[in-house]
Every structure is written in C-alpha cells, then in structure tokens.
Amino acid sequence: MRSQITGQCDLEFVNLGRDGEPGMTECQGDCDDHSDCAPGLKCKERSWNEAVPGCHGFAYNRMDYCYNPACDSDSTEDSLDSSYGSQGGANMPKCAGDCDEDSDCAGSLKCFQRDGHQRIPGCSGRGVSNFDYCYDPADEEDTSTSTTASTTGSTTGSTTGSTTGSTTSTPSTGGDCLCVFDIDRTLTGKQGTATNNECPQNKEIPGIMDYAYSRGWLTISDAGQNLQQTFCNQCYLGIVSAGWASGPDEKDYLLDHVLLSEPYSKLREEYPKAARWSRRRTLGSPLVLGYADRKKQDAVEGIVNWYAQRGITIRPPKVHFFGDRTENIGPFASKGYNSREISCDSRDQSHHNGMVGYCGALVSEIVDTPGVKLCSDPEPVTTVPPSDMAPPSENQPTPGGECLCVFDIDRTLTGKQGIRGPDSDCPNNKKASFIWDSAYSGGWLHLSEAGQNLEKTFCNDCYLGVVSAGSASGYLSAERRYLLKNVLKSRPFKRLQRKEREAKEWSDGSEVNSPLVLRWPDRTKQDAVKGIVEWYATKDIHIAASDVHFFGDRTENIGPFRQSGFNSREISCSKRDYSIGNGMVGLCGAALSEIVDTKGVVEC
Missing domain, CATH: 3.40.50 (Rossmann fold)
Structure with a gap:
C-alpha cells in the first residue's frame, strides 16, 4: 500500500474502508476533509461516482478520495457528474447524467448515448458504465475522439450512428407487436x-x-x-x-x-x-x-x-x-x-x-x-339459430317495470372511520354515534354522502338490496340494525318490509335467502345479485336485468357484471384509500352524484 505521495496522475483507487486512515495518499479513500490526506493533497468529496483527478479503476460510488491538485491543474473540462443517479433529472447541466433523451439536458445540450466508458466530448472522467451524459455539441468539433464516438455509438435495429453519439431512426412500418x-x-x-x-x-x-x-x-x-x-x-x-x-x-x-x-x-x-x-x-x-x-x-x-x-x-x-x-x-x-x-x-x-x-x-x-x-367473462359460445330455440313458456312472468338498486356496504354506503368534517377529505360524511363498524381499520360508523341520502336518488323508486364481502360487524350487530332503519330506505322497499319479514333479514354465506347478502366473495357479486333478483321473483316482483343496478367501490367487482345483463357502477372515484392495496377500496364512499340511472358497466 502506498504511504508516500508519488506525484503520478494515473493511479488505481485504493479503498480503505468507511473511516479511512490518517495521512492518506493519492487515490486512497475514504476521507472526510483535506486534513485526512497527506500534506499537499485534497479530499475529493463526491455525491455519486464523480471522477477523481489522477485516479482510475474501481471506486465505491459515494466514497471520497484523496487526490493531487496538480493532476487537475491543466484540465479545463468539467468532470462527469453522476449524482443525478440512474433516473437522471430535468434540465441537467453539461457533463451530468444519466440522461435518456436530448430533452433531459438543459438548453442546447444533447444527450450523448454511449456504451461502457466511452469518452464524452468536453467532459473529463470515466463516469458510470453505460450512463449517458449531457454535452455541448460544439465541444465535439474540438476533440479527435468525436469521430470514434460517431462510429461506436449505440444503435437500434433500424438506426445509423450519428456524429452526436445519439441515434437517427428510420421508423418501422407499424407491423410490430x-x-x-x-x-x-x-x-x-x-x-x-x-x-x-x-x-x-x-x-x-x-x-x-x-x-x-x-x-x-x-x-x-x-x-x-x-x-x-x-x-x-x-x-x-x-x-x-x-x-x-x-x-x-x-x-x-x-x-x-x-x-x-x-x-x-x-x-x-x-x-x-x-x-x-x-x-x-x-x-x-x-x-x-x-x-x-x-x-x-x-x-x-x-x-x-x-x-x-x-x-x-x-x-x-x-x-x-x-x-x-x-x-x-x-x-x-x-x-x-x-x-x-x-x-x-x-x-x-x-x-x-x-x-x-x-x-x-x-x-x-x-x-x-x-x-x-376478465376472468369472469365467459368464453365465446356457439349461437343457437332462432328457429332452433324453444318457444317461451306461456307461464313465464313478464317483468313489470320495477327496478332494483343493490349496494356494497363498506366504503360505499359507509366511508372510512374517523374522516369527516369541513376540513377533511370527506366533508360530506357523517358519524353515527356509538355504532361500531368493524370494516377494515375499525371505528365508529361513518356514512357516506349517498348512504345518508338514498331517498334523494332514483333508487327511492326502486327495491333495494345489499351484497357485501363483509359481515356488517357481525350477527345482531348495532350496525345491521342502523343500516336497516336509517340507510336502506325507499318507497317500494318499505312497503315490502311491512309484508315480508324476510326483506329485513340478512343472508350469511353462500345462499341468498333475502335481499341483504353478507360474506359474499368479491369478484362474484354478480351471482349474488342474480340470487336477489330470483328472490324478488318468488315474491311476485319481476325485475328486468336492464333495470338492475349495482354500486360498489372495488374495481374488481364491477367488470364481472358485463356478462350478467345487469348494470354496475364503480363509486368513490375521486377519493381512494391508498393505505389498502394501492387504492383498491374507496375512502369516502359513494357520492350522491354517483347514484345515477345509467346503463352498462361504468368504472372510475
């Protein structure tokens, strides 16, 4: 190991660990200031693999090295600056990288695309292998290495080298995939x-x-x-x-x-x-x-x-x-x-x-x-010619112009617990005091804007239903009672509840025995809605598929309705809960403006 100043300007890096040693000589690291280096040397403090005058070889990206200022005295070129990292930045200055396009560089500078440690015109140092750096095209005219750069610059399948080190492409015909x-x-x-x-x-x-x-x-x-x-x-x-x-x-x-x-x-x-x-x-x-x-x-x-x-x-x-x-x-x-x-x-x-x-x-x-x-979409089937289809049954009931609105509960009729008030993300949500909601993070029940106002939507003239993967806080919970009394309200549904006790009961598990279905798996809610339509039919209430509407906050539950003939709409579009699955669920729940009578499948 070197212990004396050599005066040479072409030495290998020597890495002495994160604390270095006293009196380090040329190209030895890691120094913290000039006093760590032998007299006459300086400490080159680096952000990310900048060149060190007079040194070459392997160097740790953020290690600082002692160097001889005399090795830098005759250089008028800027050192390559790799401190922007592999993603580069906007408007990078001369000799900075890593750039990908000319637009990454400031002003009239261009991005020199290179392989390995190819020399960058107007810049000193080796930089990071395969990093591309911003440079001034005017410097290329003053260096004999520019010709080499133009002939060794990287190319794509239909490109030719240019004198700037970038590529000039001949567009393909568009037949690629x-x-x-x-x-x-x-x-x-x-x-x-x-x-x-x-x-x-x-x-x-x-x-x-x-x-x-x-x-x-x-x-x-x-x-x-x-x-x-x-x-x-x-x-x-x-x-x-x-x-x-x-x-x-x-x-x-x-x-x-x-x-x-x-x-x-x-x-x-x-x-x-x-x-x-x-x-x-x-x-x-x-x-x-x-x-x-x-x-x-x-x-x-x-x-x-x-x-x-x-x-x-x-x-x-x-x-x-x-x-x-x-x-x-x-x-x-x-x-x-x-x-x-x-x-x-x-x-x-x-x-x-x-x-x-x-x-x-x-x-x-x-x-x-x-x-x-989607996985839920059926594979194409052979269409039966009309002449081969069986005639409709004479006893088959005809839908009577009724409609049905079916809702998810968590983050649809409800919002995230604890978020309400004029200065919050959900200013229109309302807390239901002393009603516990166990969904997701748990807390006091908070109703969404739509959950408070179903009677102000078109659903006030429709029958109602619920399909949730959750349990509405469990058997005989206060939340279930509160939803029935204060949320799930419409003119037809109220009349039905007076006549049919089942309309107030909750179905748990894999069977649909009422219009209020809990613990039903996500991605298959269209099947539960079909069961609800069939349940209504047993009460002599026949609802056409085109008049059935499902509203929910999870994208995965909306698309599968495409093949059911039912309408479905994703809600809580403007506010998502990014603490759960990258915004997989809503935050505030359904807005009043999202409960609309539109046909088809609508995602956020």
Missing part, C-alpha cells in the same frame, strides 16, 4: 407452490429471494417459463409492475431466462439500454417498476412511446397487457390497447378475497385476442 406483463403472480407464482404440488407447472429458483406478498424462493409461472412458446415470441416485450422485482438477482433472472422473444433479444444486443429497469414515472426503458395499480395503462402508453422514439412503431391493436389483478384490466379500454386477466383458475384467497393470482399465468392464457378480457 408488443406484449407487456405484470411480474408478481403473472410471470411469477406464489412462493413455495412449485414444490408442494399446488402449482405443479411452476418452477422454483433456489437461491433467489422474492419478497412479493410473502417471502420465499422465486417461483416462475408456466407462462414465465415459456414466453417463447407463445405469440409474444414475435413481439417486443415490456414490464409494468407495482412492485420492485426484489433486487438485482430477480431482475437478472427475469432478463436472462424469462423476458425472451426474437425482436426484444435482438434489440437488447444492439441497444443494451432496452434491458435497463425504470422506476415509477421515469419511463426510460420498457421495464417499469413501482407503477401504481389502476394506472398501468399510462405506463404502457409510455412504453409504446419509448419504442417509437427508437423507430419502432406499434399500433394500439397490437399492444397486449397481461396481469393478474382485475383492477388493472378494464382501464386499458380507454387507450385502445388489449388487456387480459390471467391466473383465472388459481387465486390467492389470503390476499383480499382472491384479489391477486396464485399460480401466475398459464401458457394457454397468453393469447392474441382483441379487447379487454
């Missing part, structure tokens, strides 16, 4: 399921930890092992996940063994940045992590734009998203993209009544079908 996947419970399955025969088609990867939902060895789904056996093998690939892929080991495995297709593999060879991971809203690659559920269609749009910037044009009908969470599928209709819910036959009931998949995607679910497809 794109497959974008969620990761957790889509390309992966629940940890441990490959070895206990619950998901025999899954494959466990010992030694690589996956922290999604529950901790365990990374487990790859059937589709995750075999993307090359699907139509996606001829498509470009992308990722949009609310999770973080559990660290470098899982990310590397996904890149090396899962995210494989002919176009994407070729692109990665020619343009290594296609394998870089982006975080949250910084869409610097087609692999996006930390993106909120219910908004993944926006990230996919960003991925499509990322490909377009590289001359790869993909039309919306050729874009396919595959994911396991119902709430992420329907919103893709607004973009014109295709989306398909997967892991339909296996759901993890330990997470919010099957909100997420269990085994992950099957190869049979990765198919090139147009539109939005």
Whole structure:
C-alpha cells in the first residue's frame, strides 16, 4: 500500500474502508476533509461516482478520495457528474447524467448515448458504465475522439450512428407487436407452490429471494417459463409492475431466462439500454417498476412511446397487457390497447378475497385476442339459430317495470372511520354515534354522502338490496340494525318490509335467502345479485336485468357484471384509500352524484 505521495496522475483507487486512515495518499479513500490526506493533497468529496483527478479503476460510488491538485491543474473540462443517479433529472447541466433523451439536458445540450466508458466530448472522467451524459455539441468539433464516438455509438435495429453519439431512426412500418406483463403472480407464482404440488407447472429458483406478498424462493409461472412458446415470441416485450422485482438477482433472472422473444433479444444486443429497469414515472426503458395499480395503462402508453422514439412503431391493436389483478384490466379500454386477466383458475384467497393470482399465468392464457378480457367473462359460445330455440313458456312472468338498486356496504354506503368534517377529505360524511363498524381499520360508523341520502336518488323508486364481502360487524350487530332503519330506505322497499319479514333479514354465506347478502366473495357479486333478483321473483316482483343496478367501490367487482345483463357502477372515484392495496377500496364512499340511472358497466 502506498504511504508516500508519488506525484503520478494515473493511479488505481485504493479503498480503505468507511473511516479511512490518517495521512492518506493519492487515490486512497475514504476521507472526510483535506486534513485526512497527506500534506499537499485534497479530499475529493463526491455525491455519486464523480471522477477523481489522477485516479482510475474501481471506486465505491459515494466514497471520497484523496487526490493531487496538480493532476487537475491543466484540465479545463468539467468532470462527469453522476449524482443525478440512474433516473437522471430535468434540465441537467453539461457533463451530468444519466440522461435518456436530448430533452433531459438543459438548453442546447444533447444527450450523448454511449456504451461502457466511452469518452464524452468536453467532459473529463470515466463516469458510470453505460450512463449517458449531457454535452455541448460544439465541444465535439474540438476533440479527435468525436469521430470514434460517431462510429461506436449505440444503435437500434433500424438506426445509423450519428456524429452526436445519439441515434437517427428510420421508423418501422407499424407491423410490430408488443406484449407487456405484470411480474408478481403473472410471470411469477406464489412462493413455495412449485414444490408442494399446488402449482405443479411452476418452477422454483433456489437461491433467489422474492419478497412479493410473502417471502420465499422465486417461483416462475408456466407462462414465465415459456414466453417463447407463445405469440409474444414475435413481439417486443415490456414490464409494468407495482412492485420492485426484489433486487438485482430477480431482475437478472427475469432478463436472462424469462423476458425472451426474437425482436426484444435482438434489440437488447444492439441497444443494451432496452434491458435497463425504470422506476415509477421515469419511463426510460420498457421495464417499469413501482407503477401504481389502476394506472398501468399510462405506463404502457409510455412504453409504446419509448419504442417509437427508437423507430419502432406499434399500433394500439397490437399492444397486449397481461396481469393478474382485475383492477388493472378494464382501464386499458380507454387507450385502445388489449388487456387480459390471467391466473383465472388459481387465486390467492389470503390476499383480499382472491384479489391477486396464485399460480401466475398459464401458457394457454397468453393469447392474441382483441379487447379487454376478465376472468369472469365467459368464453365465446356457439349461437343457437332462432328457429332452433324453444318457444317461451306461456307461464313465464313478464317483468313489470320495477327496478332494483343493490349496494356494497363498506366504503360505499359507509366511508372510512374517523374522516369527516369541513376540513377533511370527506366533508360530506357523517358519524353515527356509538355504532361500531368493524370494516377494515375499525371505528365508529361513518356514512357516506349517498348512504345518508338514498331517498334523494332514483333508487327511492326502486327495491333495494345489499351484497357485501363483509359481515356488517357481525350477527345482531348495532350496525345491521342502523343500516336497516336509517340507510336502506325507499318507497317500494318499505312497503315490502311491512309484508315480508324476510326483506329485513340478512343472508350469511353462500345462499341468498333475502335481499341483504353478507360474506359474499368479491369478484362474484354478480351471482349474488342474480340470487336477489330470483328472490324478488318468488315474491311476485319481476325485475328486468336492464333495470338492475349495482354500486360498489372495488374495481374488481364491477367488470364481472358485463356478462350478467345487469348494470354496475364503480363509486368513490375521486377519493381512494391508498393505505389498502394501492387504492383498491374507496375512502369516502359513494357520492350522491354517483347514484345515477345509467346503463352498462361504468368504472372510475
């Protein structure tokens, strides 16, 4: 180890631990100030891997090193600044990185896209391998390395090198396709399921930890092992996940063994940045992590734009998203993209009544079908010609113009406990004193705006019903009594309750014996509503499917009504509870303006 100043300006870094040593010489770290270095040397304090004059080799990103000022005296160039990190920033100055596009750089500066430690015109130092840095094109004219940069700059499949180190693309014809996947419970399955025969088609990867939902060895789904056996093998690939892929080991495995297709593999060879991971809203690659559920269609749009910037044009009908969470599928209709819910036959009931998949995607679910497809949607069936259909029964009753409004309870007729008042997120909610509500976090019952005013909506002229996955705080609870007396009120329902005792009773479990149904699983509430319609029919009240309306706060419960013929509407759209499943449930509950007589299926 060096103990004396050498005067040389081409020395290897020496890392002496986080506390360093007294009297450190050139390129030794970690110093805290100049006094830690030998006389005549200075301490180069760094934010993130900035160059140290006269030093090269491996250096820890945030370690500070002693250096000889004489090694920097004849340099008029700025040092490369990597302090912005891998996501870069806006309006970055000269020699700063990591940039992705010219627009990341201030003023007339451009982004120099490079491989490895390729020299940046007008800047000194090596920077971070494969980081791209902002530079002034005028500096390129004054350096002999610019010619080399132009011939060695990265290219995509249909690009040619330029004198700026960026790429000039010839757009493709638009015949390309794109497959974008969620990761957790889509390309992966629940940890441990490959070895206990619950998901025999899954494959466990010992030694690589996956922290999604529950901790365990990374487990790859059937589709995750075999993307090359699907139509996606001829498509470009992308990722949009609310999770973080559990660290470098899982990310590397996904890149090396899962995210494989002919176009994407070729692109990665020619343009290594296609394998870089982006975080949250910084869409610097087609692999996006930390993106909120219910908004993944926006990230996919960003991925499509990322490909377009590289001359790869993909039309919306050729874009396919595959994911396991119902709430992420329907919103893709607004973009014109295709989306398909997967892991339909296996759901993890330990997470919010099957909100997420269990085994992950099957190869049979990765198919090139147009539109939005939920697990609850039936597969196409052969239509029976009218001449072959049986004539209607002479005794079949005709719907009599009645209507039915069915509500979820928690975060629909109610709001989150403790939030009310003019300065709160839910100024129109009302506390029901001394009525306990056990839903979610628990607390005194708070009614939503709609829950207080059903008689002011069109539902006042309709029969009523309830379908909830919860228990309304349990058998003989004060909440159940309060809802019956103060919330579930309409003219027809009041008349019926005077005649029919069952109209005041609660059905618990799998059977519908009244219009008030509790403990019914999410994602299947359309079946309970059908049971309520049939119950009313036994009372000689016949309601057409088109006059049945369901209102609930959870996205996963709305889409499945599409094939039932009933109307359904998601509510609590403006305020969501992000403390539960990324806004999976409402916060304030239903607003009065959301209880409307509109046809079809309407999501937030």
